[in-house]
Amino acid sequence: MPERPIQQHSLFDTSIEAEGPIVPSRIPSTSPFHQPRALTEAQREKFRQMSRESREARRSALAGEGPAPIHEINLPNFHPLDLMPQRDGKGLTALSLFSGGGGLDLGVERAGFTHTASFEIMPEAGDTLRKARSDWAVFSGETDGDVRRVNFKQWRGDVDLLHGGPPCQPFSNAGRQKGHLDERDMWPQFVRAVKEIRPAAFIGENVPALASPKFSDYVSTSIMAPLSGSYHIQKIILQASDFGVPQVRRRVFFIGFRTKKLANAWSAPQPTHYWGDASIAGGERCMGLREALGLPDIGVDDLSPTIRSSLTGPRHTTSILNSVAAQRKFESLQIWPNGVAADRASARAFVAKNGHFRLSVPDVALIQGFPEDWPFVGATYMALGQIGNAVPPPLAYAVASSVLDVLSK
Numbered sequence: 451m452p453e454r455p456i457q458q459h460s461l462f463d464t465s466i467e468a469e470g471p472i473v474p475s476r477i478p479s480t481s482p483f484h485q486p487r488a489l490t491e492a493q494r495e496k497f498r499q500m501s502r503e504s505r506e507a508r509r510s511a512l513a514g515e516g517p518a519p520i521h522e523i524n525l526p527n528f529h530p531l532d533l534m535p536q537r538d539g540k541g542l543t544a545l546s547l548f549s550g551g552g553g554l555d556l557g558v559e560r561a562g563f564t565h566t567a568s569f570e571i572m573p574e575a576g577d578t579l580r581k582a583r584s585d586w587a588v589f590s591g592e593t594d595g596d597v598r599r600v601n602f603k604q605w606r607g608d609v610d611l612l613h614g615g616p617p618c619q620p621f622s623n624a625g626r627q628k629g630h631l632d633e634r635d636m637w638p639q640f641v642r643a644v645k646e647i648r649p650a651a652f653i654g655e656n657v658p659a660l661a662s663p664k665f666s667d668y669v670s671t672s673i674m675a676p677l678s679g680s681y682h683i684q685k686i687i688l689q690a691s692d693f694g695v696p697q698v699r700r701r702v703f704f705i706g707f708r709t710k711k712l713a714n715a716w717s718a719p720q721p722t723h724y725w726g727d728a729s730i731a732g733g734e735r736c737m738g739l740r741e742a743l744g745l746p747d748i749g750v751d752d753l754s755p756t757i758r759s760s761l762t763g764p765r766h767t768t769s770i771l772n773s774v775a776a777q778r779k780f781e782s783l784q785i786w787p788n789g790v791a792a793d794r795a796s797a798r799a800f801v802a803k804n805g806h807f808r809l810s811v812p813d814v815a816l817i818q819g820f821p822e823d824w825p826f827v828g829a830t831y832m833a834l835g836q837i838g839n840a841v842p843p844p845l846a847y848a849v850a851s852s853v854l855d856v857l858s859k
């Protein structure tokens with residue numbers, strides 16, 4: 451099928467002229483990240499029109515009124531749980547902050563830790579965790595899940611591993627990079643929790659931009675200085691595809707141990723997988739995106755570009771596109787990354803204008819290294835938001851396993 455030009459008015463479209471005063475968004479959101487764009491009524495109306503058109507196109511496709519489907523329902527080859535054999539942590543416990551839809555939590559659990567409690571402000575993400583693990587103590591929503599309201603001293607001495615990925619928006623290249631000036635900067639809360647609980651170890655995760663020179667003062671002042679008196683802290687940047695996840699996604703981890711003995715015994719996780727020609731001794735080949743999703747061979751495959759969370763931008767969308775470069779990469783892979791469908795049957799029925807393979811929520815979950823049946827709760831953009839915010843579980847597993855190796859000795 452010949453390729454058609456990409457859809458107009460995409461996420462990166464700047465062609466809509468500003469006319470008149472700025473008006474507030476009418477879209478309600480439970481996401482603490484949502485920072486609507488400053489738009490005029492004319493601009494908002496243009497976006498509303500796009501949404502109406504795309505809703506109508508989806509409705510008619512799902513009612514069988516659209517073009518005939520051209521792709522079979524895919525049967526993935528990638529099974530993330532195979533990358534995370536369940537380990538026995540012999541009763542070692544973990545407490546999770548900023549748990550989101552549970553990427554870090556799942557990796558930590560498979561590495562052998564038992565969760566004492568998980569805290570997450572978004573109600574839908576809390577529901578995801580409860581649905582996935584009915585035996586976890588999940589605290590969610592503004593009253594129970596907001597870490598700012600929690601007195602962590604109640605767990606002092608009772609938690610082996612404290613982990614969390616404070617919101618990355620203050621540091622992300624995709625955001626305004628206001629660091630500690632951003633009211634969403636929750637690192638001070640992570641630091642407070644470490645000081646109040648005094649776990650044997652902690653793992654703090656974030657976007658690699660936090661390890662860039664721009665934020666070196668921030669890291670020294672807000673993370674290292676308050677904790678390095680009582681913890682030995684190491685910082686590592688890891689790539690998800692080095693651990694078998696078919697996506698280019700780098701993340702920084704701050705790993706702290708309360709004693710020097712534990713810190714000296716720790717070694718950073720080593721890559722288990724490679725992509726392309728960069729073969730490593732004893733390593734396995736990471737699947738490309740098409741192979742992972744079980745799509746037919748078109749003679750070209752590659753890792754997925756870094757996917758974005760649909761909650762973090764100024765608009766809640768069902769697109770996982772991060773950049774124009776990502777858009778080109780998906781085009782070369784003949785995959786349509788906008789208007790992600792709730793499930794595979796709907797993705798098949800809603801034929802993309804250029805005939806490329808339309809993604810579904812379970813497909814995007816796989817791209818992020820979640821088992822495809824991880825039960826994300828909420829509308830499609832909400833599920834995609836939880837997925838896009840997550841640490842790929844196999845990457846979390848590698849880091850948590852390296853900590854378990856030390857704590858269980």
Ligand SMILES: C[S@@+](CC[C@H](N)C(=O)[O-])C[C@H]1O[C@@H](n2cnc3c(N)ncnc32)[C@H](O)[C@@H]1O
Pocket residue numbers: 481482547548549550551552553554555569570571572575595596597598614615616617618636836839840841842
């Ligand atoms: C980067 S995401 C974490 C993703 C998670 N680590 C995972 O792997 O799935 C950050 C999370 O922090 C949550 N959050 C933001 N402010 C919070 C607060 N004050 N209390 C609790 N959670 C908060 C957000 O809703 C979001 O789900």
